[in-house]
Amino acid sequence: MSIRVGNGAGFWGDDVDAPVRLARDGDLDFLTLEYLAELTTAILAHRRAKDPDAGFVTDFPEVIKRISNFLVEQPRLKIVTNAGGLNPLACVRNVGSILVESGLGRTSIAVVAGDDLLKNVPEWIQAKIDLVNMDTGESIVPYADRLIAFNAYLGAKPIARAIGEGARIVITGRVADASLTLGPAVASFGWGWDEYDLLAAASTAGHVIECGAQATGGLWSDWDAIPDSASIGYPIALLDRDGSCVIAKPERSGGMVTAGTIAEQLVYEIDDPSRYRTPDVDVDLTHVELDQVDQNRVRIRGAKGNSPSDFLKVSAVYRDGWTASGLVAVVGRGAVKKARAAGELVVERVRRAGYSLAQSRVEVIGAGDVVPGVLNHLIDRDPVEVMLRVTARDPSKEAIERFCRSIAPLVTSGPPGIAGYATGRPRAIPAFGYAPVLIPRELVAPKLEIRTATEWEKTNASLEYNGIS
């Protein structure tokens, strides 16, 4: 027995047509949609603060609207997504009403929750539970009152359970990206939660497909050799009960699946490859091997699994002042020098207006500032056209708003050859800090609720979920 798991979204902002093409052409058992980058919860929290019915990934209901006919035409197709974000309940009510409108009110939809632990933080601080940024070793208590999101990465168990109980669509909040693929695998194959090598194999597949087209030619170093990038196919993991795994993409789609594109994605955003950690399994990727088994088909083998940690990772996001950036073009002889002077001028004028900016940065793009200093030896020393980017960050919104008003005046009172003010003043936007925190697993209780679309549409926004073991 084998299953086909395709991932149609790698972040919130990814191609909105990709999930539709993948569901249409992928012959899928499971369509996964991964939307939550580390800081996506900051945006969701910001929206939820303004509107209690917001805080989920609004692309997802749109996707459901566009693929609801495939749910009818393809009886095998199921959908697993973390689109619930910080408000899975609002998400599922939205999705519920779309399906009811499409005549699919009997569709069974599961919500996985219990990841959102923001309300527990004060009591845990009182109880002297260590809440420490695992990267820096510093306590998060000094900014605990500014936390806006505190979400544990849940694992595949509640997802597998939801599928096992007949859910056609599973909507989660924060879960480990790889768990979106492992959940369907465990539900389909009946693997034990201690069969770590099998869990590792499917988790590795999940890791490779989680960023969508990054597995099928996106970001590929030899980018000019990618066939038909405009309709790049999104990745499909073909998984077998015995743990074997092949990465593919829909027939006749663009892009390419080669040992090269998969190898680059295997090492994407990992730390120690001997411990690629998920809530389900510690994966050892050290001795993974790849075989090109056919055109656009690559087998991954050799992932090993070990028991997971007793701790779960939490992604903590806190308010951290305000920020803004201005961007203008600078043209003419000595453009680099002019751009730097113009940038410093903006900052100095804000200072003279009485605002000391906590942080400011002048970047001259085209002069080696994107990867600061590293490529200086290769860069044209005197380009006649560069971009100037000036950025400020400060706890005070007023200071940043003043900064926003100080960029445009460059076009009359700065050096000559500055263009690009037509887009108007930049806006002050909230800035956020991010802290990964480890907490004991027993503090986290995943929750699961399964209802039909018709029932979800009518469900009260104050639903209390059932806990699961």
Added chain:
Amino acid sequence: MKVRTVRLGDLAHARSGDKGDRANIGVVARDRASYELLRRFLTVEVAAKFLEPMGVGDVKRYELPGIHAFNFVIEKALAGGAGGSTRLDTQGKALASAFLELSIPIDDTRD
């Protein structure tokens, strides 16, 4: 007796990303011979020196021999990371393409 240099991009391809203020660059050698060469000469010291102008912290190198790859993990690479950085590239997306421009000193006399 000679020390030649080779551009990393001629031997490997690469991809970079972030986790907080930490960046990683996955470097995949184009073949086994290139992998062995990089294993000897693309050391942590060579990588750290190349990235030094950015003001990075500790650099670690991990090996994945089955796919001819290395994972370089670079501390304090992003001036605060996605949330905290005032840089244009807060997530280290451009780092890999820059890294491929590294000229690796190859000392053929050490055999």
